Amino acid sequence: MIYQQNPRQQSNGNSLKEVKLFFFDMDGTLYLGEKLIEGADLFVSKLQENNVRRIFLSNNSSKNRKEYLKKLTKMGFKCAAEDIFTSLNATILKLKNEKVRTIYPLGTPSFEEELLENGFEFSKESPDVVLLGFDKTLTYEKIDNAYQLLKRNVRFVATHPDVTCPTEEGYIPDIGGFIAMFEKLTGRLPEIVGKPNTGMVSEIIKHFSLESSECAMVGDRLYTDMRMAVDASIKSILVLSGETKIDDYEKSDLKVTIVADSVKDLIPLV
Numbered sequence: 001m002i003y004q005q006n007p008r009q010q011s012n013g014n015s016l017k018e019v020k021l022f023f024f025d026m027d028g029t030l031y032l033g034e035k036l037i038e039g040a041d042l043f044v045s046k047l048q049e050n051n052v053r054r055i056f057l058s059n060n061s062s063k064n065r066k067e068y069l070k071k072l073t074k075m076g077f078k079c080a081a082e083d084i085f086t087s088l089n090a091t092i093l094k095l096k097n098e099k100v101r102t103i104y105p106l107g108t109p110s111f112e113e114e115l116l117e118n119g120f121e122f123s124k125e126s127p128d129v130v131l132l133g134f135d136k137t138l139t140y141e142k143i144d145n146a147y148q149l150l151k152r153n154v155r156f157v158a159t160h161p162d163v164t165c166p167t168e169e170g171y172i173p174d175i176g177g178f179i180a181m182f183e184k185l186t187g188r189l190p191e192i193v194g195k196p197n198t199g200m201v202s203e204i205i206k207h208f209s210l211e212s213s214e215c216a217m218v219g220d221r222l223y224t225d226m227r228m229a230v231d232a233s234i235k236s237i238l239v240l241s242g243e244t245k246i247d248d249y250e251k252s253d254l255k256v257t258i259v260a261d262s263v264k265d266l267i268p269l270v
């Protein structure tokens with residue numbers, strides 16, 4: 001069921017037919033944990049038939065594209081590794097655009113692998129950027145080295161801001177606590193790319209030479225997915241299949257383009 005379609009953001013009666021790129025949040029939007037949300041695969045397939053680009057977004061920079069591709073393919077989504085953007089992939093686009101070459105990484109082995117595959121070099125002594133990810137392999141040595149660099153005013157970038165990360169077994173500590181630790185140590189806060197910051201989508205929109213008016217974001221969280229979509233001036237589609245209930249939306253100040261029970265309800269609109 002479609003609850004609301006914001007008339008101010010519609011044109012020709014149905015704005016979604018003009019969308020050239022759909023961004024998807026994954027958990028709560030396309031699946032819940034290991035369970036496919038009914039019809040989500042059909043919506044994604046219909047977009048593919050219509051030659052509409054589909055980009056799957058995740059703030060989680062501890063996993064790489066290959067790991068998400070495996071999960072999405074297993075659930076029946078037709079996609080390629082290049083269609084998946086973790087906050088690290090969006091950060092890579094930004095740093096490449098800015099001609100950054102050397103990085104001191106704080107991240108998992110798959111995080112480091114993705115940076116090397118994209119042509120960056122690592123430096124402990126004189127990097128262009130200290131890049132903080134969701135580092136499940138963080139050590140005292142890495143903290144100390146980053147601290148020394150940050151004291152010398154080396155540029156500081158973090159992939160995303162989440163404080164905790166949902167898993168099958170409950171919540172685990174994410175990058176937010178590390179950001180707070182470096183703030184306590186150095187008084188510095190990083191530039192942050194991932195949701196709800198618009199960098200997560202704006203770098204990708206630029207990469208595909210599109211306009212924001214040609215893009216839409218589908219997600220289940222108001223203050224990350226929808227906040228980012230509204231701030232980035234792309235169409236905002238809230239689905240109620242995950243975290244947000246209709247009462248939460250009605251109480252919120254954030255007004256989105258479309259509210260739907262699930263992505264399945266969007267099939268007739270594209």
Ligand SMILES: [Mg+2]
Pocket residue numbers: 025026027028029219220221242
């Ligand atoms: Mg979600």
